Every structure is written in structure tokens, then in C-alpha cells.
Amino acid sequence: MCARRKFDIMDTMLHKLEKYADNLESIVQQRTAELIEEKQKTDMLINRMLPPYVSLYSAETAEDLIVFLNTLHRDVHKNVRHFAITTANLYKIK
Helix, strand or coil, rough: CHHHHHHHHHHHHHHHCCCCCCHHHHHHHHHHHHHHHHHHHHHHHHHCCCHHHCCCCCCCCHHHHHHHHHHHHHHHHHHHEEEEEEEEHCCCCC
């Protein structure tokens, strides 16, 4: 009788563990689907906010994107400054 009871307890525990594992798997699948959906929303928002050449840039990490955007800002700033000096020279009164 004692051996039978141990078997029943083990069987019950295994059954509960299987149910728990199935439940966790279901939760992981649900959260993964939610994560994918939110990432798609974020990507769409970024694509609407940024110019196409920036939004097409695929950075490996956030730091890569920051370096890219800093470089882009520096280059644009240089071009704007050069354009402003050139334009000022055009309208200079002699």
C-alpha cells in the first residue's frame, strides 16, 4: 500500500508539472506574439518619423544607430554651414 501511495504522489506531481510546463509554453507564445506585434508598430512609427535612408539603416545595436545618426547630423551640419557661407557671399554688398 505504501508503494502504491508513493506512485500516486509521483504520478500526480508529474501531471501537475506537465500542466505547468504547458501553461508556461502558452504564456511564452502569447508574449512572443505581443512582442512581435509591438516591434512591428515601433518599426512602422520609426519609418514614418525618419527619412527613408535613415529608417532603412539596420543597426546591430542602439550604439550603432547613435553613431550613424551623429555622423549624419555632423555631415548635414557641415553642408548647411557651407551653404550658408556660400549664400552669404552671393549677396555680399561690395
